[in-house]
Amino acid sequence: MCLPAGKPSKDPSHPDYVPSVFSHVDTSQQKASAALNRYKRHLDIDQQRHSAKRAKVSTGDDTGLCQQTTAAIDVDASAMQDPAHVASCEETTASQGAQAGCKTEVEMLQTELEFVRQERDDAYRRISHLEYTLSKTKLSAACVEQDDKKCKFYTGLLFAVFLHVFAFLVKDFQQKQLKDSMAHKDQFFLTLVRLRLNLPFKFIADQAGSSSETIRRYCWKWLDAMHSKLNFLVSWPTHNAVRTTLPKLFRHKFPRLTSIVDCFEIFIDQSKNLEARAQTWSNYKHHNTVKVFIACTPTGAISFLSAAWGGRVSDVELVRQSGFISSKLHRPHDQILADRGFTLQDDFAVQCSAELIIPTFTRGRQQLEAKDVEKSRNMSRVRVHIERVIGALKGRFRILQGVMTIRSLKSLSDTSDKATLANVDKILRCCAILLNLGPSIVVADKEGAKLSD
Numbered sequence: 354m355c356l357p358a359g360k361p362s363k364d365p366s367h368p369d370y371v372p373s374v375f376s377h378v379d380t381s382q383q384k385a386s387a388a389l390n391r392y393k394r395h396l397d398i399d400q401q402r403h404s405a406k407r408a409k410v411s412t413g414d415d416t417g418l419c420q421q422t423t424a425a426i427d428v429d430a431s432a433m434q435d436p437a438h439v440a441s442c443e444e445t446t447a448s449q450g451a452q453a454g455c456k457t458e459v460e461m462l463q464t465e466l467e468f469v470r471q472e473r474d475d476a477y478r479r480i481s482h483l484e485y486t487l488s489k490t491k492l493s494a495a496c497v498e499q500d501d502k503k504c505k506f507y508t509g510l511l512f513a514v515f516l517h518v519f520a521f522l523v524k525d526f527q528q529k530q531l532k533d534s535m536a537h538k539d540q541f542f543l544t545l546v547r548l549r550l551n552l553p554f555k556f557i558a559d560q561a562g563s564s565s566e567t568i569r570r571y572c573w574k575w576l577d578a579m580h581s582k583l584n585f586l587v588s589w590p591t592h593n594a595v596r597t598t599l600p601k602l603f604r605h606k607f608p609r610l611t612s613i614v615d616c617f618e619i620f621i622d623q624s625k626n627l628e629a630r631a632q633t634w635s636n637y638k639h640h641n642t643v644k645v646f647i648a649c650t651p652t653g654a655i656s657f658l659s660a661a662w663g664g665r666v667s668d669v670e671l672v673r674q675s676g677f678i679s680s681k682l683h684r685p686h687d688q689i690l691a692d693r694g695f696t697l698q699d700d701f702a703v704q705c706s707a708e709l710i711i712p713t714f715t716r717g718r719q720q721l722e723a724k725d726v727e728k729s730r731n732m733s734r735v736r737v738h739i740e741r742v743i744g745a746l747k748g749r750f751r752i753l754q755g756v757m758t759i760r761s762l763k764s765l766s767d768t769s770d771k772a773t774l775a776n777v778d779k780i781l782r783c784c785a786i787l788l789n790l791g792p793s794i795v796v797a798d799k800e801g802a803k804l805s806d
Contacts, residue, residue, distance in 0.1 A: 492560035508545035635664030
């Protein structure tokens with residue numbers, strides 16, 4: 354029997370066997386090589402079996418001849434003609450031949466078993482390699498493991514921070530013993546990807562091997578978890594903390610500064626409701642928007658974030674309705690920097706005795722005085738930090754850059770009686786929380802000097 358030569362064969366046990374009624378289908382080189390090796394092993398086993406049979410027959414004949422010769426020399430002719438003696442010799446010869454054949458058969462089976470085990474181990478290694486490759490190409494938490502640069506691109510966080518935040522949030526889900534089709538770490542990762550890159554749910558679902566509605570449900574679930582568990586990261590700091598961490602840039606010009614405030618807007622889709630469309634129209638942006646009031650500490654951390662209002666509301670009215678002007682937040686003689694449009698000096702002075710500092714108006718004058726110009730210039734150098742915070746918030750989380758859908762503003766299941774917080778407020782709060790987990794926009798002082806009250 355000849356070995357295969359890569360041509361069609363009529364032998365059914367041959368790896369290149371092709372029935373005459375079917376067309377030949379080429380297999381991969383790896384499968385063909387494995388099949389050829391199996392066929393060679395079968396040929397070797399068949400040859401060994403034939404050799405064992407021939408050895409059995411020859412061993413039986415030689416043993417008979419030797420026994421006959423020995424009997425002719427050592428015993429007399431009468432003993433050689435004894436039927437019982439002849440039968441005993443034949444049984445001994447047969448048992449010896451059977452033992453030799455069984456031993457050869459066991460050795461061949463052991464050899465075949467080793468080949469099968471080797472093929473199994475190779476298959477397991479290939480499967481493990483394919484699973485690892487798939488996990489790296491699939492959009493999941495495994496693709497950013499131990500890679501800070503990649504993790505920051507997809508989530509906006511370093512990988513160590515991502516693990517710590519996830520470990521803090523997942524405890525609540527483990528206590529509830531929720532069973533989902535996707536791992537909790539992947540759910541949290543895809544939620545951050547949605548906030549960071551503003552990818553459509555359909556695209557994320559295709560890359561993660563799931564459905565768009567499932568990904569949408571996971572995102573809102575983890576947004577609710579972040580909003581409820583990490584809300585303390587966006588809070589008003591104590592007076593001592595602000596004074597202790599006051600950067601050197603502020604110490605001489607604004608030593609009692611506690612916050613810098615401003616407003617920013619986010620584009621939204623037009624609502625079918627005419628009243629809602631009118632309330633969200635912004636004459637400044639010439640688009641339907643929602644407006645948010647924001648305040649940051651001198652170090653650049655977001656310390657206050659109001660609820661989202663329609664873009665038609667003025668900055669002054671938004672600040673008044675947000676609850677920012679309160680004696681619980683400000684102490685007497687605290688300094689707050691704002692833009693020229695925040696004409697609320699009297700409100701702050703009456704309600705909390707704080708000082709709101711805004712650029713000087715010309716008020717009919719053709720030119721400002723030198724001291725007013727210097728004051729406005731110094732204030733602008735400092736107030737620019739709130740612009741940098743807003744830029745970092747929108748730049749790091751692109752969901753705030755595009756046009757938000759009506760469903761992102763308020764869930765379709767919400768009603769006027771049950772809804773207490775709009776979805777856009779949760780998104781804004783979560784983005785602010787994640788931004789505070791990153792490095793500060795203000796370079797820390799090396800001196801580390803502390804200011805006393």
